[in-house]
Amino acid sequence: MAHHLAKDQHGSSAAPGPRTAPHPRTTVRVRRTTARVRRTLVLGLTVLALGAPPWASQAADAHLAPRAVPGAGVIDDWSRTAVDVVQTDAKRPGAEQFLWYGFVDAAVYNAVVGIEGRYAEYKWDVRGPRHASSEAAAAAAAHRILLTYFPASQARVDAAYTASLAKIPDGKAEDDGVAFGEKAAAHIVRLREGDGRGAPVTFDKPPAPGVWRPTLPANAPMVDPWLAKVRPMVLDSSDQLRPGPPPALTSTTYTKDFAEVKAMGARTGSGRTDAQTETGRFFGDVLPVQFQAAYRGYVERHGLDIVDAARLFAATGTATADASITAWNAKLTYGQWRPITAVRLADTDGNPATSPDPDWLPLLDTPAYPDYMSGHCTNDGATMKVLSRLTGGDIDFRISSAVTGTTRTYTSAADYNRDVINARVWAGIHFRTSDVVANRVGTRIGAWTLDHFFRPLK
Structure with missing residues (x-):
């Protein structure tokens, strides 16, 4: 028997272009037309011969039998496709990627629970046909979101869509599922209109002690400063949970x-x-x-069905989207310098307890945005809080790294958060306070997400 997640008791973008290629569903339907006609003829002859419609008793049994909820294969498939599009094709920066996955996850979630029920929809109150295929709806929703924002990946996205629909029996359930999934995606696209993506925001603080400036090795300007002003997905504003300023340069903490x-x-x-x-x-x-x-791995290991898998992805996806927005809002607001600048220019900070090293380099290359607060640790806190709430505390989080070629398994959110906080210090790219504060803020975002969205239906 499949294991479900424990139910929570607390209750630069591109305009969609015109379709120039045949819809992938057309190809699938053409292949099935002959088989469908043949089945219809055989069924009709059977009825004439036997004098009783065989579907009458089947319909009655279906009415009495509980609805079978599909597995989560389509959710995993479109997670992989989304990564291929956003990371491989579009090569979007890491923090920005969270936003795009959040869009996909929210649309897929609404498409699934709008048909299957169990949880409240995300900023929507529309129900799909009960008989519709939630797998077709999920595929259609993900397909439409990715094609809307990443039209250059149409070949990849259409191929994935055709593969998804090929696994679903042809007929009205599939057709109605597709229609509802398209509707769910269109709603997310409307919600995100004018949300600030790609706005002309710049980091304009002049260089001074404690203030961020482009660093080695790229000496590049701040990445995605517009992310600081984007309308959040679950929070009320981008500065709602922004923390107070970082420690003063002459403070004991600094x-x-x-x-x-x-x-x-x-x-x-x-x-x-x-x-x-x-x-x-x-x-x-x-x-x-x-x-x-890691989410896909959890879904597969625990045998989640399509509903609980969609909820896991949507709750973590929207929470981490807002974690990135909140972290970037703090970075743009405070503009604290990175350790590489702080160590090399320590003779300018007014603190007699710090000493400069003009040749100092961190273990990892420093990314092109301010230190406070850590975007990584904000996202970590949000994800761990959501997973803890959804799983009852046993997160079973198995995460792999292409950098080291290793995999780690965490059963405790506290252990995971401890390691990521330490990791950013040991990598030489963050001050500890930036990590600790970020992790706490992320934890609050995760809690807010499940307090206000993705709650079980009463």
């Missing part, structure tokens, strides 16, 4: 954070153990891609 990252985060001559170095490198992979694979 002095302690500085000394730790300088000693433990250096590329060479650090105080790290081999295990600590491996941890720092492990979490240097593309986090949203790691998360998508």
Whole structure:
């Protein structure tokens, strides 16, 4: 018997282009037409011969029998396709990817629960036909979202769509499921109109002690500053849970954070153990891609059905979308410099307890955006909180890293959060306070998400 998730008791974008190629469903239908006609003729001859319509008793049995809920294969399939589109084809920055996955996950969730029930829809109150195929609806919703925002990937997306529909029996259930999935996707697209994606936002703080500026190795401007102003998916505003400012440069906290990252985060001559170095490198992979694979693994290991799988992806997807938005809002607002700048320019910070090293480099290359607060740790906190609530605390989170070629399994959210906080310090790219504060904020975002959305129907 399949195991379901424990029910929560708390209750740059592109305009969609015109379709120039035949819809993938057309190809599927053409292949099935002959078989459908043949079945109809045989059934008709049988009725004439026997004098009783065989579907009469079948319909009565179907009415009395409980509805069979499909498995989660279509959810996993479209998670992989979304990663192929957003990461491989479009090559979007990691923090931005969370937003796109959130769109896909929300549309798929509405398409599924709108037919199957069990949980409240996300910012929608429309129900699909009870007989419709929720698998077809999920595929249609994901297909439409990805094609709307990433038309350059049409060949990949259409091929995935054709493959999904080929697994679903042809007929009215499939057709109505597709129609409802398209409707669910259109609703998400409407919700996200004018949400601030790609807006002309820039980081304009002049260089000064404590202020971020482009760093080695790319010396690039801030990545996706517009993300700081995007309308959230579950929160009320991008600054709703923004924390207070980072510690002052002359504070005891900053002095302690500085000394730790300088000693433990250096590329060479650090105080790290081999295990600590491996941890720092492990979490240097593309986090949203790691998360998508980890969610798929959980769904497969625990045999979730399509409804609970859609909920897991949607709750984590929207929570991490808002975690990225909130983290970027703090980065743009406070603009704290990175450890590489702080260590090299320590003689300008006004703190007699810090000393400069003009040649200092971190274990990992520093990404092109301010330090406070850590986007990675904000997303980690949000995901761990959602998973803890959905699973009753036994998160069974199996995550792999292409950087180290290893896999880790976490059964405790606290253990996972501890490791990621340490990892960003040992990698030399964050001050500890930036990680700790971010993780706490992310935890609040995860709780807010399940307090207000994706709740069981009464």
